[in-house]
Amino acid sequence: MIIKKAALSFFLLLSIQLFSQEIAKVETKLSYLDSIKKTFVKDDMASCVDSLWAKQLTDLDLYNNLNEDIKTINIDEKVDYELPTDLLKARLKAMDEKSPFNIEYNEGLENIIKSFLKNRKKSFSRLLALSDFYFPIFEEALAKENVPLEIKYLAVIESALNPKAVSRVGATGLWQFMYQTGKQYNLNIDSYVDERSDPLKSSEAAATYMTKMYAIFGDWDLVLASYNSGPGNVAKAIRRSGGQQNYWNIRKNLPKETQAYVPAFLATMYIFEYHNEHGIRPDKSIIKHFSTDTIMIKKQMSFKQISDLLDVSVEQLQLLNPSYKLNVVPFYENQNHFLRLPKEKIAVFTSNENRIYAYVQHEMDLREKPFQLTNAIALNDIVNYTTQSITLPKTKYYKVKRGDNLGEIADKYSVTIADLKKWNGLKKNTVSYGKSLKIITNESIVRTVRKEPKTNKIPLEIVTNNQKIAASDVKNNTITKADTVSQGKSSYYVVQKGDNLGNIAKNHNVTVEEIKLWNHLSNVNIQLGASLQIANKEADIKQETAPTPKLENIEYVVLKGDNLGKIAKKFGTSLDDLKQWNNLQDHNVALGSTLIVAKNEVAIMNRASANTFKKKENLASVSKNTSTDYYVKKGDSLY
Incomplete structure (x- = not known):
């Protein structure tokens, strides 16, 4: 029995020793806030005002x-x-x-x-x-x-x-x-x-x-x-009192x-x-004004963060900084905001300013971020899927109200008057009260698509049958294999900050009108992050020789705020040409009217046969006899 008790005592002693060693090995894990405060340079400071008393005073x-x-x-x-x-x-x-x-x-x-x-x-x-x-x-x-x-x-x-x-x-x-x-x-x-x-x-x-x-x-x-009560009520009381101007004489004529x-x-x-004479003694003072000071804030921070960092109660911060409605000191680029603190806390703040702002930034980084659209073009091969913003036409109906006109309705839905008239079979610019108008608008949706495997880069030089090619001096009529690959597939471009249709078209060697056509755009407005098709889906060039370009005039519907000078600058033509092509006598243009903004008067001849241009009449006849086949796809309409 004695041996058993001795063995038990020895086992307990050994267990206590081992357990104490394990405790010694455990290190207390400090939070980020504690680690920041641990580095503070602190001076001897007076104790803070009791937070409960500060709350009572407020x-x-x-x-x-x-x-x-x-x-x-x-x-x-x-x-x-x-x-x-x-x-x-x-x-x-x-x-x-x-x-x-x-x-x-x-x-x-x-x-x-x-x-x-x-x-x-x-x-x-x-x-x-x-x-x-x-x-x-x-x-x-x-x-x-x-x-x-x-x-x-x-x-x-x-x-x-x-x-x-x-x-x-x-x-x-x-x-x-x-x-x-x-x-x-x-x-x-x-x-x-x-x-x-x-x-x-x-x-x-x-x-x-x-x-x-x-x-x-x-x-x-x-x-x-x-x-x-306002100066007006005092003036009325003076008049009602017969012109007397002593408060006690006009008091009965003032508001109650x-x-x-x-x-x-x-x-x-x-x-x-005379409070002392009546036995009224002041309660505990919150703080003397001269014992406080202000510091300019360089990053938005909350009273809770300041309280945690400086060991000042939130109630005292509210009392000293009552103008901040949400218990947050904001930061504006063009305006300074100041934080009032007891002077000893000002010393702590200024001595550790960088560490304080680092903690505030750390807290901000932990906050949940708002949803951000993923780029349509993947930058690496790790992710197999990506999101893509596409623009699709959507039909809406609008019931005409009293006082409405086509111009206001077109502006409301960002469409043109000409389109409104075409969609609804209108011949005039007037519309009757109560009529339902059909309106086709563009709607952006986000879809998930599988990424293509990463391949060798192909220069984005897409050759299409358009006005730009017909009017330029083509160096040769042979389309390279790389060009054919580009044309056989649809290419997309994600709109970046500062982009517009003009510079996108210029960078990709296409026209603004083509981008609008391929993406069903009714105007030149584009959304940041949207994915634009910048190659014709219908193009499927199987031959190595470029076909004869289709010769068509390019037309433009005049929008609100347009003038002839703006239109000429937009399409790179001259005022005289615009006036000649559209039989205009002056620079005035009507809202909703259709203008010819580019004439197809030249075509590219086959360099093997000739290097000169034919007359306009011959070109027109060639253009008439040229036909193009189009295969209807799911979702297509005549429009």
């Missing part, structure tokens, strides 16, 4: 409660609170001596001061904490415009010092600017940013507004009233909310000036 309950008080309070109703009237009069007089506002005692003002002291002491404790950060910003902006610094208390009434406050009518920010007013004062508003919530920029706009209103009324009490607005402002000023 809640909208204080704004909602204070806003409701101002709307519903009855300043004529007496409030039971221990504040001697004589003492209040003395304090108001002392405030009046230091202020350009008319701060005079009256029962209405006494009632609203007592109401705030009785019901809103806790609210003012929080407001005093917030004022440590916001008031220096307000005072700087107001001083620049020579506006009384007491106006800073107006932001308490407007938004309860909450830059995210939004009223029921859409007024936003510390100073409650409406959308149009914000735009009027150059406050940028887009999907990412709302500068009405930016403390600096909105304060500058508010100071500018106050200056303009004072130039109109010449009285700061009336400026406050106009800020709440404005009647309590200025008294609420003065009551707020009193409580901020």
Whole structure:
């Protein structure tokens, strides 16, 4: 028994030792974020503000409660609170001596001061904490415009010092600017940013507004009233009061909310000036404005990424950067955006800027990418299948509405008036109300095709029976075997960025009209990534001698915005030739008319027999007698 216990103890001891060695061998795998932060150069920094407290300060309950008080309070109703009237009069007089506002005692003002002291002491404790950060910003902006610094208390009434406050009518920010007013004062508003919530920029706009209103009324009490109800309502109240211009004399003729607005402002000023005397102590301050700084952002990043990198709570980032609506600092090429941080975090950011942006890029690379069309031409032999965009005709019907005309309908579906008339058997440019018009449009679809095995490259020099060959000086009449191979198969080209039909046709030795014909295109517009056929599917040349080109005039239907000069430049001809071929007396052309833009007046003779050109009449007769057979394929139509 003793031997068995000793053996068991020895086995346990050995197992513990082996297990501890295995644990020692395991290395903790660091995440990419931890590896980035591990390389940071850190200094001794003060602790961050508690995130829960920051969140509480940004809640909208204080704004909602204070806003409701101002709307519903009855300043004529007496409030039971221990504040001697004589003492209040003395304090108001002392405030009046230091202020350009008319701060005079009256029962209405006494009632609203007592109401705030009785019901809103806790609210003012929080407001005093917030004022440590916001008031220096307000005072700087107001001083620049020579506006009384007491106006800073107006932001308490407007938004309860909450830059995210939004009223029921859409007024936003510390100073409650409406959308149009914000735009009027150059406050940028887009999907990412709302500068009405930016403390600096909105304060500058508010100071500018106050200056303009004072130039109109010449009285700061009336400026406050106009800020709440608009200058028009203040002007009407002055007229209804017989021309009196003291706020307290015209108050009864102002809107109901404005009647309590200025008294609420003065009551707020009193409580901020005498909060110690009433036992109101500021709550924990979020942060002093002078202990923060800004840094320009060079790559879009979210508050979550910044929080993870710098160990700053998202709530504090929201509090310091309230103008970013989606908790994202965007990056625009032509506009700078700044991030406000505590100064010690600014030091961390600037010391590790490259590493921070590397982490942001890493996060961006991990995001799912949008669908991208695969090129129709494979670049290697690894993939056996590829996708291909092809354009096919599609028939639609449009019911003519009142006021419609063929031109508008043609523009809507990117077709020509001539085509509309041909498809619907119309002889005139007018169309009756309620008629259904047949419209054939091009529709791009993506299909999967098997790749051909990789072979030796063949120069893409496709010889076809077209106007370009008939009008050029052909060096010889013999078609090489390589040319025959190219002609026996259809060739495709994937549209690249910056391409147009003109340069594609030039690069592949074909004409624009041929590309349009082979791909059923009604105009010269092409889609990026589309696959274009650039060799005639019907061409199957079995002989080594080129046949006589078919002699046909090339026609063009005049589109909206065309003129004779543009058409001549497009088809490489002269204005005089266009006028002669189409019997035009001047440069005017009608929308939808058909013009001859190239004449087949020359043909290539067989060099073995002659090297000269015949007369036009002989060529015409040769062209008439030449016939071409075409075998109908599945899906073909006469059109």
